[in-house]
Amino acid sequence: MFFASDNWAGAHPAISENLSRHAGGFTSAYGTSELDKAVEKTFCEIFEREVAVFFVATGTAANSLSAAAFARPGGIMLAYRDAHMITDEGGAPEFLTGGVRMAGVDGPDGKIDPDALAAAIRRYSPGSVHSGQVAGISVTQATEIGTVYSLAELDAIGAIARENKLPVHMDGARFANALVSLGTTPAEMTWKRGIDVVSFGGTKNGCWCAEAVVFMNPEQVRDFPYIRKRSAQLFSKSRFIAAQFEAYLKDGLWLDSARHANATAKRLADRIASSKNARLGWSVDANELFPIIRNETVKKLQEAGAAFYPWPTPAHLSAQVGPDESLARLVTSFATTEEEIDRFADLLG
Amino acid sequence: MFFASDNWAGAHPAISENLSRHAGGFTSAYGTSELDKAVEKTFCEIFEREVAVFFVATGTAANSLSAAAFARPGGIMLAYRDAHMITDEGGAPEFLTGGVRMAGVDGPDGKIDPDALAAAIRRYSPGSVHSGQVAGISVTQATEIGTVYSLAELDAIGAIARENKLPVHMDGARFANALVSLGTTPAEMTWKRGIDVVSFGGTKNGCWCAEAVVFMNPEQVRDFPYIRKRSAQLFSKSRFIAAQFEAYLKDGLWLDSARHANATAKRLADRIASSKNARLGWSVDANELFPIIRNETVKKLQEAGAAFYPWPTPAHLSAQVGPDESLARLVTSFATTEEEIDRFADLLG
Amino acid sequence: MFFASDNWAGAHPAISENLSRHAGGFTSAYGTSELDKAVEKTFCEIFEREVAVFFVATGTAANSLSAAAFARPGGIMLAYRDAHMITDEGGAPEFLTGGVRMAGVDGPDGKIDPDALAAAIRRYSPGSVHSGQVAGISVTQATEIGTVYSLAELDAIGAIARENKLPVHMDGARFANALVSLGTTPAEMTWKRGIDVVSFGGTKNGCWCAEAVVFMNPEQVRDFPYIRKRSAQLFSKSRFIAAQFEAYLKDGLWLDSARHANATAKRLADRIASSKNARLGWSVDANELFPIIRNETVKKLQEAGAAFYPWPTPAHLSAQVGPDESLARLVTSFATTEEEIDRFADLLG
């Protein structure tokens, strides 16, 4: 019953096996091998256009270097108020961009509200050197609270970005989970909506360490190889990342894994809906659930070995969470089993 | 006949297998798993003292973050003139330290000359804010040109460092190759000589991606977890690095691999010594050779499929390299076979 | 009728004259002259303790370098939500600290609320590398909206800082205005309350360009000369800053100038209180006023040559500002005359 995070899971067997399969032999280093190139081609096919792909070590690196690609002096990057880049990356976005400030924008359901976004841009826009200049917008898909932007919602943000000539970054740590939740394609969820660069995460969905920065317009980012290198994110044996992505993207493994994670989350959500000791804080779009659970039930679950974290109650819910209840976060993954779900749900009562 | 670099090799089978062995199950993330802790303990045993171990993604990261740990404003890090940190890391040391300048010190055999080091420190030392302040010294062991500092040579540098209250960093991208070359222990080659922090490289010696920053005095580096995080070098599934190091350090695999690489280099050196088309530019201490080869022989070798790079002729050799000759770099690894060596040597003539 | 900002005024005649008096002759550069040393001694007398004084070019530099002195990796500096360092310094605090993030804390009257401060520290404190670590607290005295922290209010913040072993910075762009408003001494308003470093502003109060970073514990900041130099803030002809401060601090000129500015603000506040076209948004503690003025009156004033800026209406006032009214900011200075005040007030009606 491991629901603490999808990064507590290991590697999908197909990915692990492919890594072993590529263990031997000699290939050129620093991303120039045939395997690296083949995987880049696969990315182009998946996104239905020529894209530029750069492997990096962590999701934080993918996000921070995406921001660095569009950094400007006195730059401000707008993201949802509680975006991972703002709250959980230890200042890496600021540090690796040379000082771009992450600024929060409000909105419902863990998503940027388009009106609030437009207002934030106006606040910084009058060419005032004192307030700095907006350099870009970042959206997280799926969001930090497990919701998913609809294509129309992404369109609204993309339109504001275009109007203000601002690039848009998508933090796709759970890109696949959002994709199968919407039942759409990578192209539809990204560049057709105005997304310029994606942090394409594989780690949380069954890889060991496979994160890529994917630019939709390769010609925009001629300096990016230098940005990655100066940030010490260029792997020498890059093919070991490529090998993971090869298996991940082959025959739809990545989508199947995400579907599985989302389905187990849905199964758990249904059980919570019928529980007398818990209820959902908000609806479940992907592989994260935020139930309000009776404190004594939390204790019981933890004593039975369930791993999950408490979650700070957002302001709009505070009136609804009683003194003997708490909000929790549960995350499912490719490796979550129905048995785990059912055992957890049975304990929940 | 792959002698371009030791990072062209893949993974040692024992390391690849251990990675697969740890593929399944669930563990806590970000370096807190039991496996991570066990590997940290192994490092303490190997270094015969309490050390602090931090995994990072690349050798450049290990070097740059080591420097960041001892960074000071207006800081200058002294290293050998052609040290990897100065010539081959794309500005990462400067960037990830927030502006520490790498400054070169001269010396013979690819090593810092102690007198030149003392002079460089004096040049910056008079408390002049204009010239900056020396923040540390970095030595590469084995060096970029395949030589190895003797313990006495390290002592001389350590003594100067202590006298000037300066920390010493060891770029150990080829730590194991140097260690077995000297036939000494990690403790003898590091903290007993005055080394404060080591970039402990596993990647070039049979891992896929396993680099660690190892501090000899854990209490000195309380802020290092934040330094690593802000540089986006904290792996979520950290156990996959730990799994590599577990196998690497078990039963002396790392030392055996390095001995093998050094021995194949020695075998090739002996063959070159008796060749009429090539001779060594300087002696071979570890797993890198720098032969002067007749240009037509270079061509013949490459046509036969041998992979290796030309190397810029150092000033002191320029008179000895004829117009129809060139200097080359050959690197052996754990995966180099005697057959390859012999085939290359036969072609060399 | 220049009320746009106190930095629209020029130099006090006594300061201008002293600068001319020191124009000739030769002295050693970079802050080592006799005059520099004499002024440093004056600062020690004023603060009633040994302090370390560093001249810099701008208030933004004083604030940013103060933060840099206490910067930590992944560091977070807490300040009032709308503090100048957060909203009006173009990212300089982030840039010149190497990535410290400015984070806002809420509170009434433009001041940090101690409870909100304690909560913010707790939010970041659990040693979680992901959220970063609090590196310091900054208070603005007088605040950006013209209010002044009482000594008790500063005490409350100082106590929280000590409890959490955090340094406290005071943005004293209007230090003198706050001081005379409270009728207290520099020692009482700073180190006796737990302040560690002050951005001591002279520019807004009658100097041309005279800002100093004043550390209460000189031994804490041995690296600060290097921090200033790497930020290009070390003047060669430093004596010209010293000459301004010499006159500024002599015979209480700085306090008299601040008293004059505050008194003219008070005179205007009294007139606004009796106006039928305007009322104060909140009380006036120093030399800034924030009246709500009828839009047609604003227009009339501007047409008559009055210079002042509109000010965004804070949330708590929004219900009180009618559709035909706006909030404005008026700032008085050492150079403001009673005639100006009266002319403006007469126009106000």
Added chain:
Amino acid sequence: MFFASDNWAGAHPAISENLSRHAGGFTSAYGTSELDKAVEKTFCEIFEREVAVFFVATGTAANSLSAAAFARPGGIMLAYRDAHMITDEGGAPEFLTGGVRMAGVDGPDGKIDPDALAAAIRRYSPGSVHSGQVAGISVTQATEIGTVYSLAELDAIGAIARENKLPVHMDGARFANALVSLGTTPAEMTWKRGIDVVSFGGTKNGCWCAEAVVFMNPEQVRDFPYIRKRSAQLFSKSRFIAAQFEAYLKDGLWLDSARHANATAKRLADRIASSKNARLGWSVDANELFPIIRNETVKKLQEAGAAFYPWPTPAHLSAQVGPDESLARLVTSFATTEEEIDRFADLLG
């Protein structure tokens, strides 16, 4: 007898008076006043084209922010081996560019050798991410050792820059001294030779604090206002810098002051040429002299109150400086008198 540096002098009376003349009144801040604009226009006239002018606090700031304007990730700025930016700015160029590395190029007479420059560019150029990318070239005019690039020498550097599409910066801390030494115009010495940006120094030549970054192509530097602001170099009472430049540039005061400084240097050079206790290390082009003086004479001069610094003997001179001699640096300024020169020369013997 103050020959330690031209920054030991104070302000020219005409500049000091103009500052006082502009002391009163109210004007808009942050460089938007009428006086600021008028001075910008004067710069355009002097350079015979539309230029963009930005005042900053120090020469180090002018140099570092010029570099920042053309910074690139992994960037390398080439300058003369002992350029001020490399040896005397405390790491500010690295820090304020976000990590651009200053790399030294050799040459005779304190100047970049064009062949060495071309070789350095080739060394970094092959698109190798490891070595970084050249981002620009900086020349110092007059040089750090008092020599002056001829127009033909600047042309040679400009041609290499254009060929490699690299911007060229001129460190003009002693711009005026070089200009009158060559008897040419600002246009001829800068953009007609391929210079893109100039650190235009006024401080050493009679201002108190007046440095400007002057871009030859204003449209290239739309982000520069933000670069200056994030570096805390935007003065609020900017008019006080403008007032200095107004007087400095009026009626050729700046050229007359430089001519005076150069002439007194020439007068001293002539006296040294006929001295039996000293001789010039190299020829004098502007206002700096580097004589080799007998040690006992150095002592005698210093005891008589002469202020000047010893200077490290360059390698090519080391054979010529005897054990009882030392190299010294003497700097004259607008304020140097013929009496001082003659008194010094008489003591020299």
